[in-house]
Amino acid sequence: MRIDVITIFPEYLEPLGVSLLGKAQERGLLQVHVHDLREWTTDAHRTVDDTPYGGGPGMVMKPEPWGRALDTVAPPDAVPQPRLIVPTPSGRLFTQEVAIELAKEPWLVFACGRYEGIDRRVIEEAGTRMRVDELSIGDYVLAGGEVAVLVIVEAVGRLLPGVLGNADSVADDSFAPGPMANLLEGPVYTKPANWRGREVPPILLSGHHAQIARWRRDQALRRTAERRPDLIERLDPALLDEHDRAL
Numbered sequence: 661m662r663i664d665v666i667t668i669f670p671e672y673l674e675p676l677g678v679s680l681l682g683k684a685q686e687r688g689l690l691q692v693h694v695h696d697l698r699e700w701t702t703d704a705h706r707t708v709d710d711t712p713y714g715g716g717p718g719m720v721m722k723p724e725p726w727g728r729a730l731d732t733v734a735p736p737d738a739v740p741q742p743r744l745i746v747p748t749p750s751g752r753l754f755t756q757e758v759a760i761e762l763a764k765e766p767w768l769v770f771a772c773g774r775y776e777g778i779d780r781r782v783i784e785e786a787g788t789r790m791r792v793d794e795l796s797i798g799d800y801v802l803a804g805g806e807v808a809v810l811v812i813v814e815a816v817g818r819l820l821p822g823v824l825g826n827a828d829s830v831a832d833d834s835f836a837p838g839p840m841a842n843l844l845e846g847p848v849y850t851k852p853a854n855w856r857g858r859e860v861p862p863i864l865l866s867g868h869h870a871q872i873a874r875w876r877r878d879q880a881l882r883r884t885a886e887r888r889p890d891l892i893e894r895l896d897p898a899l900l901d902e903h904d905r906a907l
């Protein structure tokens with residue numbers, strides 16, 4: 661997968677070169693190219709923003725630099741065209757399902773807004789030649805799109821074949837299809853068996869793998885019911901057995 665990110669704060673995206681995603685890049689599983697939007701400004705002050713038409717607080721990102729940047733990063737004659745992802749508080753909610761969908765794409769371009777956002781005509785014009793997804797990572801307001809890009813790229817990148825080692829299979833994700841689908845992760849433990857007088861649940865030391873799997877599912881169901889009852893509503897009843905329903 662190729663990823664291009666256009667931003668006025670390229671340094672914000674340096675974490676994409678660290679750890680899991682950094683190694684994925686070294687292994688050629690992922691190519692990440694970060695571009696400074698100011699490269700496409702034409703004035704001495706490298707201006708990317710201006711006052712909003714209609715008045716109001718703050719500034720809006722000018723369309724011209726964005727137009728030139730997108731023409732360079734995603735040339736109109738490129739085949740295939742990339743998918744353009746624009747983080748915004750008013751976008752479609754980014755979920756694991758969306759991450760799985762994006763992980764199938766060969767080329768993603770991210771547009772990081774700042775200030776009050778990007779002039780609407782940039783998104784409209786880009787939409788005439790590529791698929792544009794405006795995505796929210798949650799109902800809170802950030803100061804720009806860069807952190808959202810870090811979240812989206814990490815969630816998508818870890819799904820790419822070969823990125824996670826076998827030991828960390830995505831198949832065990834709490835939102836992956838299967839018996840733990842749409843359940844929150846339950847508690848996890850490692851050595852020592854007794855830490856500051858706190859014992860690891862004995863079932864986990866029993867070696868009874870079927871009982872351990874049952875216990876883990878019970879823990880996940882209980883935690884989900886306590887913390888995210890909305891996810892319980894969405895569970896496929898066919899996946900719940902009488903033991904589950906008795907919890």
Ligand SMILES: Nc1cc(-c2ccc3cc[nH]c3c2)n[nH]1
Nearest residue numbers: 748749773797798802803804805
């Ligand atoms: N989920 C979420 C996205 C954002 C976001 C995304 C882009 C910009 C540009 C200026 N402020 C922004 C905020 N906040 N919260």
